[in-house]
Each structure stands twice: as C-alpha cells, then as structure tokens.
Amino acid sequence: MKHLLSLKDLTRNEIIEILDTSSELKEDRKKGELRHHLRDKTLLLLFEKKSTRTRISFEVAMSEIGGNSIYLNPADTQLGRGETITDTSKVISRYVHAIAARVNDHQTLNSLAENSTIPVINALSDLEHPCQLLADLMTIREHKGDLKGLTLAWIGDGNNVCNSTILACSLTGIKTRIATPRGYEPNQQIVADGRMLGGDIKLTHNPTEAVKDADILYTDVWISMGDEKERDQRLKDFAPYQVNRELLEGASNDAIVLHCLPAHRGEEITDEIVDGPNSRVLDQAENRLHTEKALLLKLLK
Numbered sequence: 471m472k473h474l475l476s477l478k479d480l481t482r483n484e485i486i487e488i489l490d491t492s493s494e495l496k497e498d499r500k501k502g503e504l505r506h507h508l509r510d511k512t513l514l515l516l517f518e519k520k521s522t523r524t525r526i527s528f529e530v531a532m533s534e535i536g537g538n539s540i541y542l543n544p545a546d547t548q549l550g551r552g553e554t555i556t557d558t559s560k561v562i563s564r565y566v567h568a569i570a571a572r573v574n575d576h577q578t579l580n581s582l583a584e585n586s587t588i589p590v591i592n593a594l595s596d597l598e599h600p601c602q603l604l605a606d607l608m609t610i611r612e613h614k615g616d617l618k619g620l621t622l623a624w625i626g627d628g629n630n631v632c633n634s635t636i637l638a639c640s641l642t643g644i645k646t647r648i649a650t651p652r653g654y655e656p657n658q659q660i661v662a663d664g665r666m667l668g669g670d671i672k673l674t675h676n677p678t679e680a681v682k683d684a685d686i687l688y689t690d691v692w693i694s695m696g697d698e699k700e701r702d703q704r705l706k707d708f709a710p711y712q713v714n715r716e717l718l719e720g721a722s723n724d725a726i727v728l729h730c731l732p733a734h735r736g737e738e739i740t741d742e743i744v745d746g747p748n749s750r751v752l753d754q755a756e757n758r759l760h761t762e763k764a765l766l767l768k769l770l771k
C-alpha cells in the first residue's frame with residue numbers, strides 16, 4: 471500500500487495488521503509508554519472542510535510517535551489563488567513525508583496521489599472516509615471480538631461513511647444491511663466492489679428490516695458537509711430513519727450503536743441512544759488516534 475484513498479487500497483490482512491498494531495499502541499499509551507518510532511518526519515494536513523476529530527487525532531498521533539504535522543487550509547495557500555493541484559502536489563512532496571487531505575471532490579485526492587512521490591491519505595472525501603472505518607473496526611472488535619459473521623445495519627444516508635462501511639465490512643466478513651430512503655442509496659460502484667470482495671450486502675428502504683438481529687447499528691448525519699442546500703428536503707426524506715429506542719429494540723439485545731460524529735442530536739439519533747448504554751461513539755472517536763498512529767507507522771516507517 472502506498473496511498474490510502476479508499477479502503478480498497480488495503481487487503482484484509484493489512485487491515486488486521488493495522489488493528490493489531492493499534493491495540494498495542496493503545497495499551498502502551500494507557501501505561502504511559504510512548505515510543506518515538508519516527509524522527510524528522512512531517513505530515514501535511516490539507517483540509518478543504520472543517521474537522522474536529524480527524525485534525526486533532528492526526529496531529530496528536532504524529533506528535534506521539536515522534537513526528538511533526540502542519541495544518542493548512544487550502545484557501546490560505548496559493549491553491550486559493552489558482553495554483554494547480556498537480557504543481558502543489560509535486561512541491562509538497564519535496565518538503566513533507568505524507569499528506570492527509572480532506573477534500574470536497576474525491577478527484578482531488580486522485581490528482582494529489584498521481585502527482586506526489588509521498589503517501590496520500592484520504593482524511594474524508596465526498597466518496598469515502600477510510601480512516602474513520604479503521605477506528606470503527608477496532609471499536610467493533612473491542613466490543614464484539616471476531617468481526618467475521620457479525621451483522622451491521624446502516625440507517626440513513628448512503629454517504630461517504632456508508633460507502634467506507636460497506637468496503638470495511640466486506641473486507642472483514644461483516645454482513646451489511648443498508649437502509650436508506652429512495653434516492654440516497656450508497657455508491658453503486660462501491661456496492662459492486664464490496665460484493666466482488668465477498669461482501670454480503672443487502673440494500674433496503676426499510677430500517678426495521680435492516681436492524682433485525684443486527685449486532686451493530688451505525689448512523690451518520692442526514693446533511694453532510696456540502697449538502698447544506700438540500701437541508702429542508704433531506705429533513706423530510708430522512709425523518710423515518712432516526713436511530714431511537716424503538717428502532718434499537720428491533721436489533722440484537724446486545725447491539726452496539728456507532729456514529730462517526732459530529733451528531734445532529736434529535737435528527738438522525740436521539741440523545742437517549744447516543745448517550746445510552748449501547749453507544750460506543752466515544753470509543754470510536756478515541757480509536758481514531760490509535761488507528762491513525764498504526765497507519766502512519768505502516769506508511770512512514
């Protein structure tokens with residue numbers, strides 16, 4: 471693996487290796503044992519969209535493994551004045567050792583990767599959010615043990631996080647039941663790719679059917695960054711897809727609830743569920759740090 475633009479860039483074994491390293495790094499950190507595995511390595515964070523978790527977890531990850539990071543809003547760089555991604559990528563490659571980019575259009579990541587001599591990491595695009603799913607797989611493994619054979623129900627928008635969920639589950643043997651309103655289904659190519667990878671993927675428009683016997687319920691915002699203009703229509707279309715007590719009661723008794731955060735409480739998920747005993751959302755957020763460390767070590771060491 472040179473870049474992580476999509477979860478398809480990883481094999482099943484590479485994912486398991488990253489999860490194993492992440493768990494070791496988590497234990498080390500708990501014991502206060504931080505080892506500087508890297509020296510004189512710099513990660514550039516190039517973010518076109520806002521972020522709390524991704525930015526902080528990457529910056530802390532680099533610092534705790536002994537490297538440095540630089541955060542840039544592209545609008546404040548010459549990109550904002552029309553310098554091309556191609557030139558920018560070639561120049562960046564002469565200074566830093568990896569780029570984590572959060573972009574409006576996935577194509578920007580492809581251009582960065584095609585023109586760079588250093589690894590490019592997708593820190594969220596309109597198509598995928600692979601780093602989130604590494605943390606989510608770690609969280610599922612911590613609470614459920616073996617991944618293979620579990621069932622995950624996705625409720626809501628067939629968005630970037632949903633697309634990465636389909637690939638992550640297909641690669642690790644988790645069955646997916648995807649419930650979206652009509653017109654908001656996940657990317658068709660990703661569903662086809664997931665099936666090619668052996669994924670057991672069922673698409674439905676019925677949330678109750680999707681959660682039946684599910685071990686994991688996963689939801690995300692109804693209005694992702696970039697979708698704000700469709701707000702009123704989306705609120706109407708997604709209203710029957712809220713993760714609430716009634717929906718959770720249809721899942722397995724010990725089902726866990728995931729949300730990549732930020733949550734829009736009272737829209738896609740109720741306070742009672744996001745703060746309740748089945749919720750694992752804070753573990754997911756924490757695990758971003760451990761999985762990103764493991765990923766950076768794999769790409770940079």
Ligand code: CP
Pocket residue numbers: 520521522523524525594602730731732
């Ligand atoms: N889950 C996630 O990527 O959060 P941020 O947008 O805060 O980075």
Ligand code: NVA
Pocket residue numbers: 594629630631690691693694695730731732
């Ligand atoms: N689907 C959301 C995820 C945020 C982490 C978005 O793209 O805004």
